[in-house]
Amino acid sequence: MEDSETAAAYRRVVEHLRALHEPAFGRPQALREPHVTQDGGRAVVTGAVLDELTGLPRTAVYAAVAGELRAVSAGRGSARWARFSPDGGTLAFLADRREAGVFQLHLLRDKGFGEAVPAPEAPGSVEYLHWSPDGRRILLGVSGLGADRSSGEGSGSNNRRRTERPSWYPEVEDDATDDSAWRRLWVYTPATGTLTRLSPDGLNCWEAGWCGPDQVVAISSGEPGEDAWYTARLSLLDFDGQVRELLDSPVQLALPAGAPDGSRVAVIEAVCSDRGVVAGDLLLVDPATGVVRRIDTARTDVTQVQWLDADRLGYLGQRRLDSVAGIVDVPGGAAQEVFATELSCSGDAFYPTGAFTADGRVLTVRDSYSLPPQLVLTGESGDRVLASTAHPGTDYLLSVAGEAETVTWTAPDGLDIEGILCRPEAQGPFPLVVNVHGGPIWAFQNCWSMRYPWVPLLVAQGYAVLNPNPRGSGGRGQEFAARVVGDMGGADTHDYLSGIDTLVERGVADKDRVGLIGRSYGGFMSSWLVTQDSRFAAAVPISPVTDWYSQRFMSNIASWGDRFLDGDPETPGTLVHTRSPVLHASKVRTPCLNVAGALDRATPSGQAREFHQALRANGVPSALVIYPEEGHGVRAYPAQIDLLARVLRWFERYLPAP
Known part of the structure; x- marks a missing residue:
């Protein structure tokens, strides 16, 4: 802490977080990855657990029993991604009991609780598992310990082991691709205890699923780097080692799932800015002919699919701010919705997820x-x-x-924009902080804490927080999402500014006390907006891009920026240059708190x-905070406490609250 006021803010944040989390230490506080048996009789979910305000939360698998969440196995470390076998008799899950962060397959049989049996270890860390339709085999997606995490997961390398090398030893990159950087597919057969590699050399499998009992569909590339x-x-x-391409797309493909009889493959086609943050069109592909059908889901961007049987396909997704679940009658192509709700069904994930029973019920968080x-x-x-995480801390x-409410406004070009406004239960006008989401292709829903810990903290101190979904956000169809491609920092700039104008006109926001905060693309936009408009009293860009030119040559997703800007770094005057906040620093009058993680490979520190030094050179108040053990975002305690204290103090x- 640099000063007594920041130290005092740190103590206030600690008190706030203890009041929230301490009553539930040792219990699940956030939930994700729900799964249910086909008959609906048993349900499990992954819970994030804090034992104290230190490090990252551990995770554990919980079963819903008599209205409560009960841990299914007592092993040490973390556990996640629990999946019932088709007959419901065996629960498979992933756990890192032998080495922290390195997950392996474990099996819990006979529908019980207790100590799970580990399967043979795969070479790397298992990211997901899927039972074959006949229940005889388990598909494992295995990440090498040197593979990158996506920016949505925090960036950095995936579980890279620290070797015992002297402190002077250099970091080395060369032309050779590290074997530990690949993602490969393995198959485990419980009856024989054998573990067999499925994917060949030279094929990186980002995600995969079964297509009948004897084939697998995968999203694959010839290179393991995140940009690929x-x-x-x-x-x-x-299983003979043959690989056949089924579909190429000018945008991104994700969430592959084959029908139980192998007759069809479901896949999502979407314009995406981050791996693992996918919401788009539902396609059905005939693996025999390659014929593609596009399914009408009534303007719902699909975020998860699951086959109920060979003729019924369940899906979840987001439509504007709503969560939606439905079932497609595949032969006819018609979709019937199970529910549409204003509640978030994402759990501790980016977009709505869930699991279907055989009779069409849906388990969600x-x-x-x-x-x-x-x-x-x-x-x-x-x-x-079935269970709730409510406790005295909540x-x-x-x-x-x-309280939170939906707000809508009209952008200068006539496009309707919406967002979630979180505000104190009092009369405005309030000092307003605009919380810009990442991506840019992601979307807010009305959800617990808005997925950002600073939102309820700021509201508790008297601030209103606007969480907008500008053009480029998910849930509005692919045309809306693509409006940001080739124009980042263009028309979406005015989506934010017009939203602020609307809240000022409605008496919600004080026009002289408006601030910005955002992470990733939100960090870029927090840096960019202060170069375009002088109204902002303060800004906190977190994990930003401020120079698209240098980003192109330092990031592990370098070519993504070129595609989304439609720019060439070698050509002066393209958007790579004209949309770089650092090159407009002379226009800035807004004090900026610039935050980054030293381990961030997506938007390097x-x-x-760069932006901090450019602001200082132009006489603008600026602070730079780089967390040495953090990647893309600040997630672990006590670094997160420190960040929240600095944000609050800034x-x-x-722009002080009353």
Whole structure:
């Protein structure tokens, strides 16, 4: 802490976080990856658990039993991604019991609780598993320990082991591709205990699923680098080592899933800015002929698919701010919705996810700004809450975090824009902080804490926080999402500014006390907006891009920026140059707190440093904070406490609340 006021803010943040989390230490506080048996009799979910305000939360697998969440196995470390076998008799999940962060397959048989049996270790860390339709085999997606994480997961390398080398030893990169950088497919056969590699050398499999009992569909590329995902293709693999391309696309492909009889493949086609953050069109591909059908999901951007049987395909997705689930009658192509709700069904994930029973019920994690996460099974008879994470700490947050409401406004070109406004339960006008989401292709929903810890913290201190979904956001169809491609920092700039104008006109926001905060693309936009408009009293860009030219030669997703800007760094005057905030620093009058993680490979910390130094050279108040153990975003405690304290102090200094 540099000064006594920041130290005081740190103590206030600690008190806030303890009031929120301490009553549930040792219990699940955030939920994701729900799964359910085909008959709906048993449900499991991954829970994030804090034991103290240190490090990252661990995860554990919980079963819903008599209205409570009960850990299914008591092993040490973390566990996640639990999946029931087709007959419901065996639960498979991933756990890192032998080495922290390196997950391997474990099996819990006979429908019980207790100590799981480990399967043979795969060479790397298992990211996901899928049972074959006949229940005889388990497909494993295995990441090498040197593979990159996506920016949505925090960037940096995936579980890279620290070797015992002297402190002077250099970091080395050469032309050779590190074998530990690849993602490969393995198959485990429980009856024989054998583990067999499926994918051949030279094929990087980002994600995969079964296509009948004897083939696998995968999103694959010929290179393992994170940038290669953006041009990956849909491939079919068989157990003879043959690989056949099924589909190429000018945009991104994800979430492959084959029908139980192998007759069809479902895949999502979407314009995407981050691997793992996918919402788009539902396609059905005939693996025999390659014929593609596009399914009408009533303007829902699909975010997950699951085959119920060979003729019924379940899906979840986002439509504007709503979560939607439906079932496609595949022969006829018609989709019937199971539910559409204003509640978020994302859990602790980016977009709506869930699991279907054989009779079409849907298990989801539901929450809102005023509803702590619940595990809910939904069918024709309505919702059945299986378990809730509510506790005295969530009661505390509800008492201080104000209220959330949907707001809409019209951009200068006539496009309607919407967002979620979180505000104190008092009369405005309030000092307003605009919270810019990442991506740019992602979208806010009305969800618990808005997925950003600074939102309820700021509201509790008297600030209103606008969480906008500008053009380029998910949930509005691919045409809306693509409006940001080739124009980042263009028309979407005015989506934010017109939203602020609207809240000022409505008496919600004080025009002289408006601030910005955002991470990733939100960090870029927080840096960019202060170069385009002088109204902002303070800004906090986190993990930003501020110089698209240097980003092109330092990031692990370098060519993504070129595609989304439609610019060439070697050609002066393209958007790579004209949309770089650092080259407009002389226009800035806004004090900026620039934040980055030293381990960030997506938006390296030099981006924050460039903007900081450019601002200082132009006499603008600026601070630079680089966290040495953080990647893309600041996630672990106590670094997150420190960040929240600095954010709070920065806004209180330059746009104080009453």
